[in-house]
Amino acid sequence: MIRSLWSAATGMQAQTLNIDVISNNLANVGTSGFKKSRADFQDLLYQTLRSPGVSSSADTQVPTGIQVGHGVSPAATQKVFTQGEFNHTQNQLDMAIEGGGFFQVIQPNGETGYSRAGTFKLDSDGRVVTSDGFPIEPELTIPVDAMAVSIGTDGTVSVLLAGENQPSEIGNIELASFLNPAGLRSIGRNLYIPSASSGDATTGTPGEDGYGTIAQGYLEMSNVSVVDEMVNMIVAQRAYEINSKTIQASDDMLQTATNLRR
Amino acid sequence: MSGGMYLAAAGALVQQLRLEVLANNVANISTIGYKGDRSIFQIPEETESQSFETSIEGIQSLSPYAPPFSTVIDFSQGAIRQTGNPLDVALNGSGFFSIQTPDGVQYTRQGNFTLDSEGVLITLDGYPVLGEGGEITLDEGTVEIDGQGGVYVDGDEVGRLQISDFTNPETLIKAGNGRFVGSDAAILGERPENSTVSQGYLETANVNPVRAMTEMIETSRAFEAYQKVIQSADEATSKSINDVGKTI
Numbered sequence: 001m002i003r004s005l006w007s008a009a010t011g012m013q014a015q016t017l018n019i020d021v022i023s024n025n026l027a028n029v030g031t032s033g034f035k036k037s038r039a040d041f042q043d044l045l046y047q048t049l050r051s052p053g054v055s056s057s058a059d060t061q062v063p064t065g066i067q068v069g070h071g072v073s074p075a076a077t078q079k080v081f082t083q084g085e086f087n088h089t090q091n092q093l094d095m096a097i098e099g100g101g102f103f104q105v106i107q108p109n110g111e112t113g114y115s116r117a118g119t120f121k122l123d124s125d126g127r128v129v130t131s132d133g134f135p136i137e138p139e140l141t142i143p144v145d146a147m148a149v150s151i152g153t154d155g156t157v158s159v160l161l162a163g164e165n166q167p168s169e170i171g172n173i174e175l176a177s178f179l180n181p182a183g184l185r186s187i188g189r190n191l192y193i194p195s196a197s198s199g200d201a202t203t204g205t206p207g208e209d210g211y212g213t214i215a216q217g218y219l220e221m222s223n224v225s226v227v228d229e230m231v232n233m234i235v236a237q238r239a240y241e242i243n244s245k246t247i248q249a250s251d252d253m254l255q256t257a258t259n260l261r262r
Numbered sequence: 263m264s265g266g267m268y269l270a271a272a273g274a275l276v277q278q279l280r281l282e283v284l285a286n287n288v289a290n291i292s293t294i295g296y297k298g299d300r301s302i303f304q305i306p307e308e309t310e311s312q313s314f315e316t317s318i319e320g321i322q323s324l325s326p327y328a329p330p331f332s333t334v335i336d337f338s339q340g341a342i343r344q345t346g347n348p349l350d351v352a353l354n355g356s357g358f359f360s361i362q363t364p365d366g367v368q369y370t371r372q373g374n375f376t377l378d379s380e381g382v383l384i385t386l387d388g389y390p391v392l393g394e395g396g397e398i399t400l401d402e403g404t405v406e407i408d409g410q411g412g413v414y415v416d417g418d419e420v421g422r423l424q425i426s427d428f429t430n431p432e433t434l435i436k437a438g439n440g441r442f443v444g445s446d447a448a449i450l451g452e453r454p455e456n457s458t459v460s461q462g463y464l465e466t467a468n469v470n471p472v473r474a475m476t477e478m479i480e481t482s483r484a485f486e487a488y489q490k491v492i493q494s495a496d497e498a499t500s501k502s503i504n505d506v507g508k509t510i
Contacts, residue, residue, distance in 0.1 A: 002278055004285030011289030018292060038345070040374050040386055041293040042439045043286070049279075050332070052433045053447025061447060064302070064332040067436055068279065069286030072293055075386040075439070078376065082346045179402055180377035182349070199379040202402075210403050210416070239291045242471050246285045249478045253278060253485045260492055 003068060004250045010071030011243035014041050017074050018236040025224045026233075032087070033117030033190050034222035035079050036229075042075040081181045084116075084223040086215065092149045093120045093128065096220040099212020101175030102192065104137040104203070105130050112137060113191035114176055114184065114201065116220055132189050140171045153213040155206040175211045176201040267495040272327035274488035281481045283333055287469045295340070295372030295440050296467035299333045301477075335442075337431050340371075340468035342460065348405045349375045349383070352465040355457030357427040360392040361385055361441060367392065369426055371465055372440035383413070383421075387439055393421035407461040427454045 021039045028034040052065035086096050095118035097103070102114035113134065120136060123129045128140040142149055146159035148167075155173035160166075178184060183197030194201060207213045280301045290296040342352050351373035353359065358369035368389075375391055378384050383391045383398040390397040398413055398421035406414040411423035428434065429451040434442040444450065 003282040004278075007282065007285035007289045011285075011291070014289070014292065039292075041290065042372070042386070043290045043293055043296055043436070045438045046436045048435060051435060051445055053445045062332075064334045064432060065435070065445075066279070066331065066333050067299065068282050068333075069290070069299070069436065069438075071286055071289040076376075078347075078374065078386075080345065080347050177402060179381045179400075180379065182376050183379070197377075197379050199381070236292070238471070239288070242288050242291065242475065243285075245475065245478065246281070246288055249281060249482050250285070252482050253281060256482075256486050256489045257274070260489055262493075 002250050002254060003070065004246055007069065007071035008243045008246035008250065010044065010073065011246070012240055014039075014072045014074055015236050015240040015243065017077075019233065019240075021077055022229050022233050022236060026226070026229050028222055029224045029226060029229075031117070031190065031222050032119055032219045033084070033115060034224065035081050035084075035116065036222065036224045037077045037079050039077050040075045041072050044070040044073050046070070079182050079184065079186070080223065082223050084220045086218045087221050088217065089219050090217050092151075092217060093122065094118055094217055094219050095120060095151060095173070096215045096218040097175065097206070097212040098215050099210075100181075101177050101204075101206065101211040102181075102201075104174065104176050104201075105134040105191070106137050106139075107134055107191070111193065112176075112201070113187070113189075113193055114178075115190050115192065117190040118219055130190070136173070138171065138174060140173070142170070151214055151216040153207055153215070155214050173206065173214060174203045175206050176203045177211060178202075267492050267499075269327050270488045270491035270495065273329055274485050274492075276328050276331045277481050277485040277488065279331065281478065281485075284474055284478055284481065288471070288474050291467050291469050291471065293372075293440060293467050294374050294464045295370060296469065297340075297371065298336045298467065298469045299436075300336045301331065301333055303329055303331055334432055335434060335436065336468060338468050340465045342463050343466050344462060345464055346462050347374075348407075348461060349377070350462055350464050351375065351407055351423070352460045352463040353425070353457055354460060355454060356431075357425040357454040357457045358442065360424040360426050361389050362392050362397070363389045363441070365437075365443070367426075368437055368441040368443050369434070370441045374464055385439075392424045394424050395421065398423070407459055409458040409460070411459045423459060425453050425457060425459075427451045427457075 018039045021037050025036045046067045046069050049066040054062050105113050105115055107113045119131050120128050126141045128136045145162040147162055148160045151157050157171045158167040158169045179199035180197055183195050184192035185195045187193055204211050283299045283301050287298045353371055361368045361370055375383050381400045401415050403416035411425055412419055413421045429449045433445045433447040435445050437443045
């Protein structure tokens with residue numbers, strides 16, 4: 001049949017994926033610590049019907065050739081790790097990372113997950129856990145008689161116990177970083193796990209060696225910009241539409257060809 | 263039989279080819295750094311008559327009947343879109359980023375690079391991006407890329423993006439995946455002086471939807487016109503068989 005039908009179909013599929021990614025970004029616009037994704041595309045193989053530069057006679061060359069492409073394919077959905085905005089919550093266990101790095105949490109299967117969402121809470125044992133109940137690593141337990149918890153920008157956690165004047169230090173928050181954060185794999189629940197392309201995690205103290213600092217009482221919002229996503233959505237929808245027009249044009253031409261014989 | 267019929271059929275096939283080129287352009291309307299193909303119908307200058315016999319000697323035709331059709335890559339600048347991602351780079355002006363692939367060095371305008379687990383700057387399909395001294399390896403830290411393509415991590419220079427340019431870019435061949443390869447006739451030129459690198463930006467495809475739609479309509483109608491020519495030729499043949507010499 002005619003190549004343009006399939007080329008246009010790949011174009012429509014690509015735009016469907018584009019809309020899928022955009023809608024997930026928009027759905028998570030209120031998810032703290034969420035990092036938006038972006039669909040990237042690449043053109044498919046080309047069929048060279050005539051190469052440019054081939055000799056047309058002993059001393060002349062064809063200046064231009066004929067190449068026909070076969071459409072588009074998705075290359076990657078890339079995570080964009082730009083900083084999200086801060087929301088002042090005044091909740092003493094809410095933390096935001098100002099700069100690079102990830103919180104480490106222990107998943108039920110024993111593996112470490114990495115997260116930018118600082119919505120920590122206490123469980124019945126006084127441990128600091130995520131909204132899903134996964135404990136933070138290194139583990140941190142707030143004593144029952146603690147009046148106030150304060151977290152320094154370098155991750156030092158101290159509590160003011162009942163009946164005391166001086167706060168006492170009970171632990172530290174460590175951050176993890178990756179050579180290539182864009183290579184991390186999202187597993188939902190605001191968690192990432194390392195992949196072959198992210199490199200291994202290295203841990204360190206907030207505020208040192210390029211790690212971000214901890215801001216207590218703040219949450220990092222998602223880095224989704226609604227305006228950007230709306231513009232992307234309009235572009236994707238129109239691109240989908242124009243590809244459907246190509247299919248119509250191809251169909252019309254096939255119909256014309258079929259009508260040659262009356 | 264009428265030769266006009268074959269001429270029209272060859273013309274219609276070329277219109278089909280043109281639609282296929284258009285379809286590929288619009289399918290890649292969201293592909294970063296994509297350069298559209300432009301269909302050109304050009305009668306070679308050295309031939310005075312526009313008959314199909316002479317076109318064999320000048321530009322090689324697909325068939326002796328087909329109009330002299332070829333495609334050229336439109337290297338005009340695409341619109342620049344802000345992404346804020348530190349490893350996204352756009353090239354303002356002519357030139358290409360150089361990519362080391364198993365098939366040799368290839369060239370691209372697609373600047374959405376990433377890193378592998380060793381910190382080497384790579385394309386999305388995993389091939390290293392070449393700097394002037396080979397691959398560029400980045401350590402952890404804040405990445406900055408200046409207008410001349412210098413790559414810095416926390417202020418220390420770790421490499422400089424190799425920008426290649428051709429004196430005759432029209433001879434490049436598309437290799438897919440946003441890349442171009444030099445054909446035998448391509449001549450590698452100097453690093454373009456006026457081209458600058460913008461970090462946090464990407465170059466969008468240079469496909470113009472208005473132009474594409476207009477050309478699509480033109481292509482469909484031209485195809486239809488060829489159909490009418492074939493039908494007319496058929497009618498004329500039919501008349502000469504059935505009506506000429508008919509005794510009343």
